[in-house]
Amino acid sequence: MTRLKFARRSLLLGTAGLLASAGAARAQGGATGNTVFLSSQMNVLQEAQAVREVVLKNYQGKVEYVVEEPAPFAVHVAAEAKSGQHTASLLGALHGEFPPLQAMEALAPLDDLAAKLADRGIPAPLMKLGQLGTGHQMYIPWAQATYFMAANKKALPFLPTGATLDTLTYDQLLQWATNVHDKTGNRMLGFPAGPKGLMHRFFEGFLPPAYTGGVVTTFRSPAAEAAWATFAEIWKHVNPNSTNYNFMEEPLQSGDVWIAFDHVVRLLPALRQKPDDYVTFAAPSGPKGHAYMPVLVGLAIPKGAPDPQGAAAVVEYLTRPEVQILLARAVGFFPVVKAELPVDLDPGLKLAVSAIAATQNARDALPSLLPIGLGAKTGEFDKVFMDTFQLVVLRGQKPREVLDRQAENLKRIFAETGAPCWVPDPPSAGACQVQ
Amino acid sequence: MQSRLMPYLLVLPSLLFLTALFFVPLLQTIALAFHGGGDWTLSNFTRMADDLNFGDAVVNTFSVVLVVVPLQLAIALGMAMMLRHVERGRDIVLWIWSIPLGISDLAAGLLWLAILNDHGYLNSLLFRLGLIAGPQSYLTYETPTALFVAIVVAETWRATAIVLVILVAGVQLLPREYGEAADVFGATSWQRFTRITLPLLRPSIQTALILRTVLAFEMFALVLSLGGRNFPVLVSEAYQWQYVSQDSGVAATYAIVVMLVSLAATLVYLRVLRTPREQML
Numbered sequence A: 001m002t003r004l005k006f007a008r009r010s011l012l013l014g015t016a017g018l019l020a021s022a023g024a025a026r027a028q029g030g031a032t033g034n035t036v037f038l039s040s041q042m043n044v045l046q047e048a049q050a051v052r053e054v055v056l057k058n059y060q061g062k063v064e065y066v067v068e069e070p071a072p073f074a075v076h077v078a079a080e081a082k083s084g085q086h087t088a089s090l091l092g093a094l095h096g097e098f099p100p101l102q103a104m105e106a107l108a109p110l111d112d113l114a115a116k117l118a119d120r121g122i123p124a125p126l127m128k129l130g131q132l133g134t135g136h137q138m139y140i141p142w143a144q145a146t147y148f149m150a151a152n153k154k155a156l157p158f159l160p161t162g163a164t165l166d167t168l169t170y171d172q173l174l175q176w177a178t179n180v181h182d183k184t185g186n187r188m189l190g191f192p193a194g195p196k197g198l199m200h201r202f203f204e205g206f207l208p209p210a211y212t213g214g215v216v217t218t219f220r221s222p223a224a225e226a227a228w229a230t231f232a233e234i235w236k237h238v239n240p241n242s243t244n245y246n247f248m249e250e251p252l253q254s255g256d257v258w259i260a261f262d263h264v265v266r267l268l269p270a271l272r273q274k275p276d277d278y279v280t281f282a283a284p285s286g287p288k289g290h291a292y293m294p295v296l297v298g299l300a301i302p303k304g305a306p307d308p309q310g311a312a313a314v315v316e317y318l319t320r321p322e323v324q325i326l327l328a329r330a331v332g333f334f335p336v337v338k339a340e341l342p343v344d345l346d347p348g349l350k351l352a353v354s355a356i357a358a359t360q361n362a363r364d365a366l367p368s369l370l371p372i373g374l375g376a377k378t379g380e381f382d383k384v385f386m387d388t389f390q391l392v393v394l395r396g397q398k399p400r401e402v403l404d405r406q407a408e409n410l411k412r413i414f415a416e417t418g419a420p421c422w423v424p425d426p427p428s429a430g431a432c433q434v435q
Numbered sequence B: 001m002q003s004r005l006m007p008y009l010l011v012l013p014s015l016l017f018l019t020a021l022f023f024v025p026l027l028q029t030i031a032l033a034f035h036g037g038g039d040w041t042l043s044n045f046t047r048m049a050d051d052l053n054f055g056d057a058v059v060n061t062f063s064v065v066l067v068v069v070p071l072q073l074a075i076a077l078g079m080a081m082m083l084r085h086v087e088r089g090r091d092i093v094l095w096i097w098s099i100p101l102g103i104s105d106l107a108a109g110l111l112w113l114a115i116l117n118d119h120g121y122l123n124s125l126l127f128r129l130g131l132i133a134g135p136q137s138y139l140t141y142e143t144p145t146a147l148f149v150a151i152v153v154a155e156t157w158r159a160t161a162i163v164l165v166i167l168v169a170g171v172q173l174l175p176r177e178y179g180e181a182a183d184v185f186g187a188t189s190w191q192r193f194t195r196i197t198l199p200l201l202r203p204s205i206q207t208a209l210i211l212r213t214v215l216a217f218e219m220f221a222l223v224l225s226l227g228g229r230n231f232p233v234l235v236s237e238a239y240q241w242q243y244v245s246q247d248s249g250v251a252a253t254y255a256i257v258v259m260l261v262s263l264a265a266t267l268v269y270l271r272v273l274r275t276p277r278e279q280m281l
Helices: A002-029 A045-054 A071-083 A096-102 A111-116 A124-129 A152-159 A170-184 A200-203 A209-210 A222-235 A240-244 A249-254 A264-273 A308-318 A321-331 A347-361 A374-392 A399-417 B001-035 B043-051 B055-082 B088-095 B105-116 B119-126 B146-175 B176-184 B191-216 B221-230 B234-244 B248-272
Strands: A034-037 A065-068 A090-094 A141-144 A148-152 A259-263 A277-281 A291-294 A295-300 A365-367
Touching: A034 A071, A034 A148, A034 A308, A045 A065, A045 A321, A071 A096, A071 A240, A090 A096, A090 A308, A096 A249, A096 B043, A111 A308, A124 A141, A141 A321, A141 A347, A148 A152, A148 A200, A148 A222, A148 A264, A148 A308, A148 A347, A152 A170, A170 A209, A170 A222, A170 A259, A170 A399, A200 A374, A200 A399, A200 B191, A209 A222, A209 A291, A222 A374, A222 A399, A240 B221, A249 A259, A249 A264, A259 A264, A264 A277, A264 A347, A277 A347, A277 B191, A291 A347, A291 B146, A295 A308, A295 A399, A308 A321, A321 A347, A365 B088, A374 A399, B001 B248, B043 B055, B043 B248, B055 B088, B055 B146, B055 B234, B088 B146, B105 B119, B105 B146, B146 B191, B146 B221, B191 B248, B221 B234
Parallel strands: A034 A065, A034 A090, A291 A365
Antiparallel strands: A090 A295, A141 A295, A148 A259, A148 A277
């Protein structure tokens, strides 16, 4: 079934790609005076339709939303930059897709636009990501998704004294899970550590960076050792079925788990089903802050774009709070701006939006990005973290030895790819180095 | 002339088909396994052997095969023998017994998952009988024995039918004369079974064992749905390396290990269960 699903998915993507290139060709052919908005995200047929027909519907100017898969997107934009023949005036892509474009100087700085949009309340850490380390605004954050925690209200009486959900630390999470375990006799904390779960993101963007302030450079630091040791303690109060959980909505709904961590999309069905049963909050913080993994989509204008004014107008439109909410409703990507939630917003979505806001607006928020520049080695990068988890947490080995051994694998991956460090690791001249 | 060429022409399409869809991928897999960083290398083999799950995968795969295959042979033999004495409704019994044959191993895995998970049918039953106070877990990393038993039971349920069908076909071909002769000389049923039926069934047993063992070494979907990450086997590791870690080299190496193990098992069966020429029917 899994294989079939893959096949069907790639077929679907293939079709979408085909349609997209047809769209691109049309945009190229008929100079209709439209602002061409080329995006590598929200690129599945239904999503693209929703962006065109719902999100962009009330835009006053003329805009043409054209989608492409990330790989051809990169080739397309690079080709336009090299040839100087531009069709796209606005680019929508994940944060990680912009650095290669910036490296070939394909993007125009957007400092003026950023100043104009200052009142939108896009959090400073996100704006800083959009500078790509140049000191100039290279893209404007557009939408985001992330991971957070949801808890059944039944778990709230067991919160340790003095702890609040907004300022929860990993030590308090440990105490909380211990309390629940002691009082109910059940282990009610859950993580998506099944074969199709997204557990690796917890290690790449949440727990270790909250202790070390880094991901790669600090992989085998004493602080990382402490993080893993803490997690091994926490795991004693985690539902042992967690290594079978792929989507935390399921154990939350069945009541096997009261407190869960997962991607917004994988929690949302439970929140929508019974919004009154749950509270949502940011993943806990460690000594270095509230580390979290933003999945950030940005808007950039290529150098030499045919219609930069039109593009800027679309950016202004897309960052309006009401349009941001429209996007959340239509495709499940959430606002980056300060948005007043409409009263009629469905309560499950509201829970998700508020948790995402709590995550990114935390005073000590520490964004820790998706891997950048690893290409085909991304899977092996994930495996380093999952292997560490398996050895330290499930098999009870000493973190020190495991981290030292796995660090060798990390070094090999970075030696082979030459990928530089990404946030929160400090920028590196060449390949990112494990210290 | 035409009649001399005809047999070759007739087998040609299947030969081409197999060459294109079996030998070419096989060679590609071997090339993948021995290739890395643009050069011929054994690095994929060392990475596979150094991986934390490799030892577990080997041990798990062999333990399941060594327990399941003999168990299935014994059960299928018993069923085939019982079936000999069923006169009316024999076809219906055989039909019901072979139902699991028609179920894919993923479906079988999901079915047993529905029985064995925390809120599954087994727990509901035990709870209603008052034997347990709350949900029991059988499929976690903390209950390796229960998990192993669950996989053995599910695999036995799913794939005994194929052994049975082969044995039943064999049993039907056995000449009655030998049995009748044994009766005349006063042999007990056990003696008849061990001295006459079993030796005569040897070719069928050999076929069934080869088929079953090769397929058992390839077990995947059922184990994955019941055991997930908690019970790595050789093929599920190949899958993990290919689709999760996106490393075709190590995945191909696993595929080659599975192939070699299956080949070795086949050779052992062919040798050990060789039918002496004079016994051929």
